[in-house]
Amino acid sequence: MDWLNYHHLLYFWVVAHEGSVSRASEVMHVTPATVSIQIRELEKALGVRLFRKAGRGLVLTEMGEAVYRYASEIFAMGRELIDMVRGRPLGQPLLFRVGIKDVMPKVVAYKLIEPTLNMPEQVRLVCREGDFSGLVADLAVHRLDVVLSDTPLDPNLKVRAFSHLLGESEVVILGERKLAQRLKENFPDSLDRAPWLLPTDNNVLRRSLDLWFADHNFHPVIRGEFEDSAMLKIAGKAGVGVFAVAAAIRSEVETMYGVELIGKIPSIKERFYAISAERKLKHPGVVAISEAARKRLQ
Template sequence: MPHLNYHHLRYFWIIASEGSMSRAARRLNVSPSSLSVQVKTLEEQLGQKLFERTGRTLQLTEAGRIALDYAGSVFKSGHELIETLSGLRPGRQLLRVGAAANLSRNFQIAFLKPLIGRGDVELIIRTGQFAELLEQLDAHKLDLVLANHPAAPDTRSNFENTLIDEQRVSLVSRKPSKPARLRFPHDLATTPVILPGRGSALRSAFDALVGSSGIRPVIAAEVDDMAMLRLMARESGAMTLVPSIVVIDELRSGVLVERARLSALKEQFFAVSQQRRYPNPLVAELTGSRGKKTG
């Protein structure tokens, strides 16, 4: 079986990317004639002509376009290998986790707790926008992404969504000076409420629930970040719609009280991974017995 010369393939890939033999030669710091010889050797090995010259420009042949796609995959894989192994230390396992910026910190700590403090594990946790984190996952810069909604189906990226937990959702506030039963949703027409930002799954479900009753709530604030939502609940005095896990410490200590439990609403927490030939075993360790795969 003939072996492919990857130096020749790289030269071809750079020439095709630059669109010019001379520009590629300058980039590689070699002579154009030397490059031409390397490409000719590659063409002979593949049994196909890869370029056609039109005037002073190079055009890829059909075989050249196919070869360019394969070359891109080969060198992308090489880059991913470097990215994956660059932070690995002998005798230790590395797990790189991305967390959506609006995700509960309490959930993150509870999910990662089995690995925190382990001498054989190094954790890297990055926070960002969900779409950006998925791009890093696809580029093998992350092993796992945590979010409160699943990744959309993508046949190219092969994302896998694991539902890790579902948490109850409540309206909470500081303890009122005059205890009174909250009539949900009717009292929201006159009682200011702090809500998660529009576009979140929780906010959409809340709007649908309240809207079906014909109630227009008095909105005191809309907050995307769960950590800020927690602070607003503690400091504002207004009622706040929040997953209970976000304010679990405040509920236990009595700083906040549950005014209404909304059994029709649930906050879901997902771990998004990717089908890989050699998956990080720590991903399976965290998700294997704690969640279920979803579409």
């Protein structure tokens, strides 16, 4: 029987995922020469070329693409096997590593995660915030158990992962009390030329609001654009402008920032997703998030 060296296969998979030997060597904490040797050994064992040069980088050959797909399945199943057999170290809290997309509202993220802290078994929660593609890469190599996002997985990303819709929420407009009282009258027309605080243009909600402004021929006076949703809300609390949030977290935002409801925009929906390496959710923490989200994201 021909035996496959899974150590060599792992090096190949990381190079294919990262797009270069140098980047793979950084991820795996070895020298580029070590990575190259492992790739050559795998190609020799299989009797095929897996990569070809393209400029300064590497791209997969047709056979390399096929091997990459098999490798992704193999390592995903291996992770599932380990999870099933081991569960977690005896007597230790359940480790739950969550990635949070950097532009996702943190109040929403906490509301999604909170049920895991009330599970019957003790959980040690580790939250990491970052760029979506980086978080998905960490998910693929099992540094994270789930990624929470306001967008589904991009099908162009070369990674075996699955998007699970947790729920959706209408959007409400909030503002400091005096500003809110003035703009409640004649809503939503009152929002034309009103002072606005908006997410930056890499945010899904921002794109939805821009379309809504265009549909209504509104001309917002943009007082600020924020990547950090907490800073946006602080500016809203100070009365700098009005802002939009998911209706599901309205009460929390009103309490935390002392703002009031101006009106609701039913035509805009915010959707939230759990990105996992498994087609079927299995980690107890991810299952708890999914089940609670059905009630909380309405």
